[in-house]
Amino acid sequence: MSFLKKVVLITGASSGIGAETAIHLAQLGASLSITGRNKHSLDKVAEQCGQPKPFVIIGDLTNENDVKNIIDLTIKHYGKLDVLVNNAGIFELGSIETASLEQYNNIFNVNVRSIFQLTVLAVPHLIKTKGNIVNISSVVGLLPLRNSLIYCMSKAALNHFTRCVALELGLRQVRVNAVNPGLVKTHIFRNCEMNQEQLKIFFEKLKEWHALGRNGDALEIAKTIAFLASDDASFITGVTLSVDGGMHIMSPALPSFV
Structure with missing residues (x-):
């Protein structure tokens, strides 16, 4: 599997799955554009990617001008775009009795709205390269x-967005797929109102939610992203692929996060 001469844009690349994906694709020869809000963390990831270093763009996906700049600067720097990896996302706890409209807006602005805008802007460039998108x-x-009501809603929306856009762009030879990870220990949980000891207990407990009896690793997800983005997956589109240690075959109503 090779990404030589392929330009890949990864959002949320400063940590977790995004960072691992950047490092893995760099090893496969990709020319990377990585973006996030934390310059220090992005620079650290860029160092780990080796040479040539990724093109680093600092931006907030909830800011429409920043989203436009991410695409514009990538195209200005590389001249094209082959793969868009929509990785950035946030997680917050909340039920129908406790969640607020503000929380709804926060989650949907990052997990759905920004992805819609970035994809709209990327599509003309992906059509030119017959590229692909991995959500x-x-x-x-x-x-x-x-x-976790609003988070679940946002990811359900993203799954169907994936299928709809795959259908719309199929005849343009642009593939669109999604990866549905199980529990992977990343910084996405830092806003879920648990301290370090509670998080440790939480991650240990969640092993039981997976048929394999363990949580996932960010590199396992990164390798799946690389496969779906590669020419090896040239006949795969509209897929929402569960990479979850069998979590999807466990109880249809999983326990609460807290």
Whole structure:
């Protein structure tokens, strides 16, 4: 599998799955454009990617001008775009009784609205290269989960967005797929109102939610993203692929996060 001469844009690349994906694709020869809000963290990821270093763009996906700049600067720097990896996302706890409209807006602005805008801007360039899109969703976009209502809704929306856009762009030879990870220990959980000890217990407990009896690793997700983005997956589109250690075959109503 090679990404030589392929330009790949990855959002949310400063940590977790986005960072691992950047490092893995760099090893496969990709020319990378990586973006996020934390310059220090992005620079660290860029160092780990080796030479040639990725093109680093600092931006907030909830800012429409920043989103436009991410695409414009990538095209200005590389002249084209082959792969868009929509990885950035946020997670917050909340049920129908506790969640607020503000929380709804926060989550949907990052997890859905920004992806819509970035994809709209990227599509003309992907049509030119017959490129592809990989959206990073979640297994809870397929399964209900207590106390995570808005997050689950946002990922369900992203799954269907993936299918609809794949259908619309199929005849233009642009593939669109999504990865639905199970539990992977990343910084996305830092805003879920648990301290370090509670998070440790939480991650240990969640091993039981997976048929394989363990949580996932960010590199496992990164390798799946690379496969779907590669020419090896040239006949795959509209797929929402669960990479979740069998979480999707467990109880149809998973326990609450807290």
